[in-house]
Amino acid sequence: MPYNEPNPAEVRVLSKRFGIPNSQSIDVYLANEGYQAYERAAKMTPDEIVNVVKASGLRGRGGAGFPTGMKWSFLARNSPKPKYIIVNADESEPGTCKDRLLVEFDPHQLIEGIMIAGLAATSNQGYIYIRGEYRYLIDIMNKAIAEAYDRGYLGDNVRGTGWKFHLATHTGAGAYECGEESALLESFEGKRGIPRIRPPFPAVAGAYQSPTILNNVETYAAVPSIFRMGGEEWAKLGSPKNGGTRMFCLSGHVNRPGVYELPMGFPLMRMIEEVGGGIRGGKKLKAVIPGGSSCPVLKAEECNINMDFDSLAAAKSMLGSGGVVVMDETTDIVAVALRIMRFYAHESCGWCIPCREGTTWLRKILLRIYEGHGVASDVDLVGELSKNMLGRTFCPLGDAAAMPTIAFVEKFRHEFEAYIQKQVPAAQPDPLLQLASV
Amino acid sequence: MPDPVKLTIDGRQIEAAPGTLLINAAKAAGIEIPAFCYYDGYSLQAACRMCLVEVEKTPKMPTACTTPVAEGMIVRTDTEQVRRARKMTLEFLLTNHPLDCPVCDKGGECELQDMVFRYGAGGSRFIENKWHVDEKQWSPVVFYDGPRCILCFRCVRVCNEGMGVGALGIVNRGSVSEIAPNEGDHLNCDECGMCIDICPVGALTSGTYRYQSRPWEMDHVGTICTHCSNGCKTTLGVRNGEILRGNNRDRSGINGEFLCIKGRYGFDFYNHPERLQSPLMRVNGTLQPVAWSTALEAVARKFTETKNAGGKFGVIGSTRTTNEENFYLQKFAREGLGTNNIDHHRSGDVVTLLDALSGRANASLATTADLYTSKAVLIIGADLSLEQPFLAFQVRANFRHHAAKVYVVTPEPVREDKYAARSMRAAGDPIWGALDQMRDALANEAELVILFDDSIKGEGVRRLLEFGTALGKPVKYVALVDYANSRGAVDMGLTPDLLPGYHASPQRGLSLDEMINAPDLDVLWVIGANPLSRADLSASSPFLVVQDMFLTETAERADVVLPAASAYEKSGSFTNVCGEVQRLKKGLDVMGTKPDLEIIGLIAKEMGLAATVGPWIADRVFDQIRRTVRGYDVSLPVIATGGAAQTAPVNGRISSTGRPEMIRSVHNDLFASGTLGRYSKILNSVLEKTEGEVEPIEAVHR
Amino acid sequence: MTFSPELEAKIERMFSQYPPDRRRSAVIPMLMYAQDEIGSVTRELVEEVARRTGITPLAVDEVVTYYSMLHRMPLGKSHVQICTNISCMLNGGTELWEQATRRLGIGHKEVSADGKISLEEVECMGACSWAPAIQVNYDFYHQVTPQKLDEMLTQLGAAR
DSSP: OOSSOOOTTOOOSTTTTTTSTTTTSHHHHHHTTTTHHHHHHHTSOHHHHHHHHHHHTOBOTTTTOOBHHHHHHTSOTTOSSOOEEEEEEOOOSTTOOSHHHHHHHOHHHHHHHHHHHHHHHTOSEEEEEEOGGGHHHHHHHHHHHHHHHHTTSSBSSGGGSSOOBEEEEEEOOSOGGGGSHHHHHHHHTTSOOOOOOSSSOHHHHOGGGSOEEEEEHHHHHHHHHHHHHOHHHHHHTSBTTBOSEEEEEEEESBSSOEEEEEETTEEHHHIIIIISOSBGGGOOEEEEEOSSTTSOOEEGGGOOOEESHHHHHHTTOOOTTSEEEEEETTOOHHHHHHHHHHHHHHHOOSOSHHHHHHHHHHHHHHHHHHTTOOOTTHHHHHHHHHHHHTTTSSSHHHHHHHHHHHHHHHHSHHHHHHHHTTSSOOOOOOHHHHHHHO | OOOOEEEEETTEEEEEOTTOBHHHHHHHTTOOOOOSSOOTTSOOOOOSOTTBOEETTOSSOOBTTTOBOOTTOEEESSSHHHHHHHHHHHHHHHHHSOOOTTTOTTTTSOHHHHHHHHHSOSSOOOOSOOOOOOOEEOSSSEEEOGGGOOOOOHHHHIIIIISSOOOEEEESOGGGOEEEETTSSSOOSOOOOHHHHHOSSSSEEETTTTTSOOGGGSEEEEEEOSSBTTOOEEEEEEETTEEEEEEOTTOOSTTTTOOOHHHHHGGGGGGOTTOOOSOEEEETTEEEEOOHHHHHHHHHHHHHHHHHTTOOEEEEOOSSSOHHHHHHHHHIIIIISOOOOEEOOOOSOHHHHHHHHTTOTTEEEOOHHHHHHOSEEEEESOOHHHHSHHHHHHHHHHHHHHOOEEEEEESSOOGGGGTOSEEEEOOSTHHHHHHHHHHHHHHTSSOEEEEEOTTSOTHHHHHHHHHHHHTTSOEEEEEOOSBTTHHHHHHTTOSSSBOGGGOBOSSOOOOHHHHHHOTTOOEEEEESOOGGGTSOOOSOOOEEEEEESSOOHHHHTOSEEEEBOOGGGOOEEEEOTTSEEEEEOOOOOOTTOBOHHHHHHHHHHHTTOHHHHOOOOHHHHHHHHHHHSTTOOOOHHHHHTTOOEEOOOOOSOOOOOOOGGGOOOOOOOTTOBHHHHTTOHHHHHHHHHHTTOOOOOOOOOO | OOOOHHHHHHHHHHHHHSOTTOGGGGHHHHHHHHHHHHSSOOHHHHHHHHHHHTSOHHHHHHHHTTOTTOOSSOOOSEEEEEEOSHHHHHTTHHHHHHHHHHHHTOOTTEEOTTSSEEEEEEOOOSOGGGOSOEEETTEEEOSOOHHHHHHHHHHTTOOO
């Protein structure tokens, strides 16, 4: 069973099979419209497949929101090299726990989506890169893959069409940076998860320097429903330019945290109140991180907003990976900012100077403020150092650390100042805890 | 050539070849875009973020080191935004970088210091604790200081890409990332020290130089390495008559950024405790120190007596003395002593190669630069990376940059196998079989350079050139030889049958072996050679005069030993394996010694022959060489300014058998350098280390 | 170095999944599964992985030291990983971490004297909507309360 009760406000397209007993099995999948989308796509040319995806308005569910159909159309299909389909199941953005469910409860939906991408790419090989912590998902996925081989959906001659398509899982080993597509490819090739210089993009030189389609789990998982419903119909599920539904991971101080599939553009306040059951303990809302820890925080009064890529961009935040973290009035923003910066400093790959040194320095300043040793200039310094990282780092991790920090300091400046002016008691350094912050 | 791309940098119209990186296009136009991680010729990193520039219509500032020029591109490198980005990146960099500049070896020649001086902030806002780990010793010659490291990864690339060794890697993640050696806590590598030279800061330091000096206290003397035949420029750091380091300070030599352990550290024989600093004469059976005048008088007296008595002389010259010294020596021997009994230890068949090239179309001698540009290279016999390290570096760079096809025929596996288009194992006669198998592939190449060692000599060389000519493509050749002036020694006529420039000697004298074995030799004069290390002088007991730096097996047996200056203590010129002439620059004097040229001159003077053999001034002798030795009329300005000029090949047949049976290479590896190598502490310490008897050299703080 | 037949079979399958000239792709999976069997990434394992994938031990070290889940020191029989990242922190993850360190008297990446339990404060493990979360080895525990943690630790053999 999924980990939270469904909500009536949900539009369950990707998660429609969640909760059906034995939903991982190919028989249950086949009994519930499974692999019909593949049969449809198998009759299309690669260009036709790409056009259906374009029509759906599907945008990358990993965080950046790049139009998927366009990404697929960039693939260097004429290259003599083999084409690869890579699935990013390295879900590690704090606040995000949706891909896990999509694999756990409907692995065949993912396989079907990968197959359709494979058809579009004229590819014969796919790999699912699963974060190391999700070991049990690898077992689930391997079982589903074995079933698909058994039933002829994978193999040297898929469903007798003559198309060869193989699929395998690949485990990560603990590195947030490997969620970045080029770092993931490096890691997949058995190296440190250091991003690559781009261009060339994966569509031209991805896995093994060959043309590669690389998307998030949810992106692939959305594909079968697009082909069952038709691109245009699927697009209508969401808001303009933001096709379809989205898996939102509601966490933090709400009564009913959970992963909910809601139409793109679903109002945030409704999500908190109606889906999440409101703030726990009757407290007041203070702020929301709308799309995972990289996204600039929204103050309570900014939360009357529709949850789609464009609305959040207009509010100078991001829809990100769908991790909606709700914080009530008791939340200590300084503690939150410090915890997030500790995360980025820990996960910075160390390749480029601004990210490597910037995250570490910011972590040290924020810790100092939190422990009561802040000085008046620190608040501005935190903001400025973040801005000095912004846009100058090798990959988006630097931005991911800078953007929320800038927002915390700008929107909750008084909370930082309160620590510095000793209006709130400083956190007591804990010798055991200290070990973890090095 | 494709049409150049037109772009604008800082308001200036610039043209650059398509594909040129912005950082290089700007540099060519005299506009500096700062960078740490970018290093010409090595893979791109885009890691340091110092080279961010504004490009119109590009929202984020791109890195100039990864952005190729584009038609109509408008670039700004000196805006408020760019200046600010540089300043802030430097501020970030300095957070964890210790400011121990006052004691850091790199202080004064540190790229980080220069960058902060030019682009950085005067103050620091960083008041947190700096990260610290202790310094580590990785080998007798390489130390690593993690906190100083700015993680530009130049060392990793030069070791992996440049040297083909791959002994350095990156460990850990984030701000505690460090460079690590391949054996966990130590290095197993060429010990070339390229990583130290290329380090922009003081993170990698030299075991011999660290904490010895401030860079500005030293004179920086660019001269030529005295070890192998490749002719690398090494810049000696000399302070108060002491050599403190050798490095590649301005990368102005033919070797660019390359130096091996010998060029960088192998100078240290010069102050070995056993260095001879006084002439020695055999008195009552033992060698006793005597005054220079006493020794020279004794030698001159013996030489004169022998000459007047019609006695038999033998003269053995050196492969490490200068062209001037060699020229002067043979002139003295032939015209002063009246003998053609002159020879030297020969390690490659240059004579037959030059003869076989005569009149042959599409065939010539290769330069070291050709090894970097030729579309294909064939290596026969030698373990090039160990024996001819700079030549190997060139070939590797050629493969990396131009995808050159490399063919290898060697008796044992070699480093070149890793990237060779074809590698075969053969020695002796089977070499020809291997070449036959490669013939079709080689014939498909547009051009070829063939390097061969002493496994090909005499008729073999002629056969090889026939093979080359039959390919129907331009082929260039290198006959590999062992030592710094092996090539110059034969060019200057240190042979019994050939005068300087390969003119036939009217009379053929005795060869080296013939001298050693002659029953009636009256005088044997050995200059900078150690023939008795492998031969026995038992057929006769000549009066033995030895000029050397050390009491070698040969010197021990001498009647008079004259302490000679090393190549670092004199001026003159060397000719490298490819026939490139380069100038030595004197770095220091060692008390009690004299350059061989002066010693020979003083003997001549003492014998009253000064007028016959002429002045013993290197420049004057070089003038004479330029005028009289075929091929040596090289451009003086090129030589005088520290450049290299290839001597034109001999034009015409050479009347000599070449005596191939006399050619023996000792195949020195990276850590050996003939007799001289025995007196280098560093070469020996590295050898001991690799044999597992590690005794690290303690850092000397003073 | 020899692995269990199960692991050998797994490794063989792994190699068959990648193109023949891309054995290096198996480096991380091999390290992960071998670590599970051996208990840590030993020197011997590094050299074995290097040998089997045709890269240098240094290149394997570069990888081992990069990834958070690869450990060169042996962990406890039960490796208790407590998330204190944002969603867990908002739901008491930090307090769970403090509770565990106090109860066990060990800190981050330390092992109890009897080798039964090791502790690690970890980053987001993808259980945000069911926070606070703990992973023991590869098993997830959601919505962990202080009482539940106490019971868990007791079950894992922590002294009272």
